[in-house]
Amino acid sequence: MRWMIVVFLMALVILSVQPARADDPPGAKLFATYCAACHGAAGKGGAAPAIGSDAYLTANDNAAIAQATGDGVVAKGMPAWSKSKGGALTDDQIADIVAYLRALAQTTAPGPAVAPTPAQPARSSANAEYAQTRMTMTQSPNADGEMVLVATLEKFDGSPVSGMVVAFSRATTFGTVDLGTAKTDSRGNATLVMREQPERARYITATFKGAKTLGSSAAMLALEKPAVAISAGDLNTAGVRLSIDEEPLLAPEGSLITPNPPLLPTLLFGLVVLGVWSTYGYVVSQVVGIWKSGRDHQRENVLAPKARSA
């Protein structure tokens, strides 16, 4: 078990840091090692500001970034990285990192830049153009009376996105229950058949995590009850499956866990407790008896000390 946890933690770290590939510039590797844990992969932001963002890179020149990196903002959780400040990086390495950040924005220096359109923010990485996505979700019952959920993923220009994984989940009081995943087809549709009919917590969420050139998106709907109720008679054996009863939480009337305790067990319980305590009472009365007897004894001694010593 422990090794699993260790592997899991390592995987988390590795995933969150996204190590740079060999052909990346030296700054990329340094950034992944030292900075990405806080500033996010490619400086997209995380626990710390998004220093890889266009907004940041447009507003700050290389010298300022290098200065900020070297000196840190120790009080606010940003370490001082410069060797001269006790950090881990030489000035050259810091320069590499700054060069890497600068390359992300493809802007050579701060200055008036074309403001990116909010719908399609410009992205550096190479050929494919970055696009926002949006998702819609519908539901309809199938012949078996199950609800079929269809999440449609498309770009803002309305073109469908195919081959992407959409995850379905349902939020409950105890946390989110994963329902499963489906890939979008050529029309951008990811389809999931609801195998269960939850009584409560009927909000279903479909999530697309995003991809290299695609923004993330999600949709939510409240599950409807299928028009055709499932009854045992309607099922042919091929479709037989076990499921949880519609209302699993309600105990039959008069059972031990209903809101009002059933009379007989309560009475019995009360009788037993009462019996024990009244026996205690009897024993206490014996103790009182001992005390009274001692008092009488003493009084006799006081009244007739002579008689006793005689």
Add this chain to the structure above:
Amino acid sequence: MFRQSSREDVLFQPLQSNSVRFYAFIAILLAVIAWAAYAYFVQLRDGLVVTGLRDYVFWGIYMTNFVFFIGISHAGTLISAILRVTGAEWRRPITRMAEAITVFALLIGGPMIIIDMGRPDRLLNLLQSGRLQSPILWDLISITTYIAGSLMYLYLPMIPDLAECRDRLTDAPAWKRFIYRTLSLGWRGNAEQKHRLEKGVAIMAVLIIPVAVSVHTVVSWIFGMTLRPGWHSTIFGPYFVVGAIFSGIAAILLAMVIFRRVYRLEAYLTEKHFRYLGLLLLVMDIIYIYFTLSEYLTMAYGNDAADQRVMQLLFGGDFAPVFWAMILGGFVLPAFMLALPNLVKIPARQAAATPLLRPLAAMGALAVFAVMAFSPTGASADLQVVALWPLLRILSILVALAGLLWLALPVMRAHPIATIVVASILVNVAMWLKRYIIIVPTLYSPRVPIQGVPWEWAHYTPTWVEWSITAGAFATFILLYTLFSKMFPVISIWETSERDA
């Protein structure tokens, strides 16, 4: 009344004088308690976040302590009451100590629940909104009933001794004399008083047995009435009761050996008492091992996914070291330690003939044991590809243990009391671990897991606050028990001399 022998002087000795060592001991206990009080203050100020308790594991070592102390409390009542009812004469010097353990263990165990609460100020809600169908409310009722009963059961047979203190310790400080005078209720030992006392003791001895059984059964039901894997088990009631008696006997044995040494009670607590109680301990140990086997075999056979997860955690996962240490070191080893010296006779000649071989062989066996028990590879379940490895491992551990026992046999035979006491220390530690292992692994494995929770919400490591409060609980228990033994004779004077008369 019976005012005779110098034999009894030794019983009054601790009531009359305090040594420097005594004050030092009390000071240490008080220091531990003060530190625990600070830890509790931190917990009250900052909330339960200072403990290791989180969404998954909401019960930790506080609840472990709760069950442990309630278990220990069975020392007194059950053992002293059963022995009284069955007329076992040798019980006489033991009963008072046992009954006192009961009362103080309950006084420590009960409040552990309140300490476990993040908002102790809401304690009254338990009564105001408590539902009669909830085992938690049953627990409240049965534990209060038990405390009341065991206080009476401790007090009743003490009345004649209190009178003896009143008459004898006339040079004690005024407050002490006041206590003796008040509590002895004007006892003169006349016929009526004796009659009433005997009636009261007889009734309580019988009544306290079902009450004690009910208490630990209800504690087990707090777990058993849930649908959680590892808890929802019909065997839990008797399992807990047997476990409680088991650890209770071990606790008495410890108290006995300490009092015997410190208060020089060798005349009262003889080797016979240790051997008899040791045998009782052995019997309970064997029953407990049997219950444990039955419990886990049933669980394993069911193949329920959540059950499997708990079993996996215990047998090969996070809790495996604790689990196996408990099974082998706390149940199996004491069983052999208690049984072997009675069963196997080694001729003295043979023992003497191998002065060099024995230590060498013992070291060899220890080495085998250490290597096999602590080699890291075997601990993870995935290495079972080498199908023989786990088997080999278990076998060699057992063989090494057996060898060690065999070699230790002459020593154990030469020191029977020490052997029994070591066994009961092992048992007490194991029973504490057992309660931990009942509570935490199940909480690791809910039937409907919360998905995507941070790692530390689903795992439990007790923090310094919890350990400090636990240490404080034990220190308070020892403190109360020590002060009790300084106020009142720890051995029932009238019952021991009644026998001699």
